[in-house]
Amino acid sequence: MTMDAMDTVKASHIRTMIAGNAREDGRGAYDFRDIKLTAGLLQNAEGSAQAQIGNTTVLAGVKLDIEEPMPDTPKQGNLIMSAELLPLASEAYETGPPSPQAIEFGRVVDRGIRHGNCIDLESLFIEDEKVWTVFIDLYVLNYDGNLFDAGTLAAMGALMNTKVPKVEDGEAVREDRTKKMKINNIVTSTTFAKIKDKIILDPNGDEEMAADCRLTIATDGEKVKSMQKGKSGGLFKSEIEEMLGTAFNKHKGLKDILESSQV
Amino acid sequence: MGGGPNKPELVIKGKRTDGRDFNELRPIKITASPLENAGGSAYLEWGNNKVMCGVYGPKEANPRHLADPTQAVIKCRYMMAPFSSLSEHGRSGPNRRATEISKVVKEVFENVVMTKEYPGSQIEVYIEILQGDGGTRVAGVTAAAVALATSGIPMRDLPYAVSVGRIGDHLTVDFNMIEDNYSDSDMPMAIAPRNNEILLLQMDGDLTKQQVLDGIQMGIDAGKQITEIQRNALKAAYEATTK
Numbered sequence: 001m002t003m004d005a006m007d008t009v010k011a012s013h014i015r016t017m018i019a020g021n022a023r024e025d026g027r028g029a030y031d032f033r034d035i036k037l038t039a040g041l042l043q044n045a046e047g048s049a050q051a052q053i054g055n056t057t058v059l060a061g062v063k064l065d066i067e068e069p070m071p072d073t074p075k076q077g078n079l080i081m082s083a084e085l086l087p088l089a090s091e092a093y094e095t096g097p098p099s100p101q102a103i104e105f106g107r108v109v110d111r112g113i114r115h116g117n118c119i120d121l122e123s124l125f126i127e128d129e130k131v132w133t134v135f136i137d138l139y140v141l142n143y144d145g146n147l148f149d150a151g152t153l154a155a156m157g158a159l160m161n162t163k164v165p166k167v168e169d170g171e172a173v174r175e176d177r178t179k180k181m182k183i184n185n186i187v188t189s190t191t192f193a194k195i196k197d198k199i200i201l202d203p204n205g206d207e208e209m210a211a212d213c214r215l216t217i218a219t220d221g222e223k224v225k226s227m228q229k230g231k232s233g234g235l236f237k238s239e240i241e242e243m244l245g246t247a248f249n250k251h252k253g254l255k256d257i258l259e260s261s262q263v
Numbered sequence: 264m265g266g267g268p269n270k271p272e273l274v275i276k277g278k279r280t281d282g283r284d285f286n287e288l289r290p291i292k293i294t295a296s297p298l299e300n301a302g303g304s305a306y307l308e309w310g311n312n313k314v315m316c317g318v319y320g321p322k323e324a325n326p327r328h329l330a331d332p333t334q335a336v337i338k339c340r341y342m343m344a345p346f347s348s349l350s351e352h353g354r355s356g357p358n359r360r361a362t363e364i365s366k367v368v369k370e371v372f373e374n375v376v377m378t379k380e381y382p383g384s385q386i387e388v389y390i391e392i393l394q395g396d397g398g399t400r401v402a403g404v405t406a407a408a409v410a411l412a413t414s415g416i417p418m419r420d421l422p423y424a425v426s427v428g429r430i431g432d433h434l435t436v437d438f439n440m441i442e443d444n445y446s447d448s449d450m451p452m453a454i455a456p457r458n459n460e461i462l463l464l465q466m467d468g469d470l471t472k473q474q475v476l477d478g479i480q481m482g483i484d485a486g487k488q489i490t491e492i493q494r495n496a497l498k499a500a501y502e503a504t505t506k
């Protein structure tokens with residue numbers, strides 16, 4: 001992305017601040033912004049949740065359709081994740097086919113949830129050749145950095161909130177949704193940015209623009225489930241070690257937010 | 264990953280399906296400058312992976328509004344040929360997976376290429392996977408680094424890439440296709456050998472914190488051999504022009 005003059009000034013200001021261990025909004029290096037998670041805000045979708053991390057807002061909607069299983073998993077439901085960076089969410093987002101950023105965003109959130117075995121896909125088997133496909137669509141409504149953590153919270157929150165329609169004669173009866181979808185595991189994501197030799201958690205939009213690189217880590221508190229580095233700066237092994245430790249420390253707080261959003 | 268119902272044995276008598284040890288790379292062969300028209304090129308065989316890589320530029324950025332007046336823009340396209348896999352004919356053109364890989368590979372070269380030398384221009388890196396057998400993105404990065412070097416574009420370092428994964432309790436270097444399909448975790452990385460800075464890092468599956476760190480070290484250790492093969496390829500191409 002090309003930076004205009006204003007961005008260049010802003011980036012250099014942020015880099016100077018971070019070098020002096022300070023952040024624009026007064027946060028500590030490993031503090032999240034305020035997080036708000038609202039689950040079940042849509043009624044037509046089978047599941048939904050909206051996550052806000054500071055001014056970043058991501059809405060996740062879940063739909064369930066009856067489809068054929070994948071040939072290599074005939075007894076399991078399917079999971080399909082996609083992401084839209086809506087033009088209303090930022091000056092920088094445009095209409096048209098999905099950008100590499102949008103594709104990366106959807107795929108990174110997908111990997112954490114898929115490899116975390118969050119959904120009990122076996123519970124989504126209906127009968128031979130018929131399973132539920134879980135469509136998760138991530139809608140970015142407002143961008144201010146750290147889409148990945150907001151996206152994972154929204155997706156996870158929506159899945160925990162999802163109800164499976166009744167099946168009659170092989171068809172979905174969407175009016176009758178009493179059964180909760182079975183969730184096996186809760187995965188959370190933490191994203192770090194590196195500016196010069198400093199590491200910060202939950203970069204906002206300006207910090208993300210000023211950063212040399214970022215690393216997103218998804219974990220269930222026991223294991224690392226997925227990682228994704230972004231931007232062109234490099235990371236040393238010792239820095240990755242520090243970020244992994246912090247990601248594990250942050251898991252419980254995020255999990256609590258997910259669980260308390262469901263009441 | 265995780266694979267279907269017919270998971271094969273991936274470890275037989277302490278060896279892998281193709282007879283390798285857990286820290287052993289497949290054979291890697293690189294030919295520098297095989298192409299006439301491209302400004303730089305490399306052909307790489309890594310096990311059964313076959314990768315052709317070509318570099319064009321620096322040239323005027325196109326479209327003009329995407330030009331950066333402070334540095335060169337790097338454009339990267341990783342693509343698997345429709346005939347590159349053992350299964351059915353693939354769709355032509357980049358899919359979502361290829362788009363993501365192109366993005367993270369581009370970021371590797373934004374780090375090492377001295378882009379400030381060429382403001383307003385673009386450098387194009389094309390990675391064509393002619394035959395895929397697990398680990399195509401790391402093969403692609405390793406080849407693209409050599410191609411860029413042959414193009415004469417100044418770089419801070421000659422990066423390589425390698426993948427480390429887990430089969431049961433064993434951290435394992437450089438999965439082949441079967442291991443890639445049925446293993447428990449995979450972690451591709453690209454590294455600048457000068458200071459072991461990590462330029463690309465992805466991971467999915469299931470690893471402990473210690474396994475992530477040990478895996479990175481395993482990649483760095485295996486990388487010494489890859490760096491040597493890259494350098495020898497460049498040397499051979501240079502010697503061929505001076506004869």
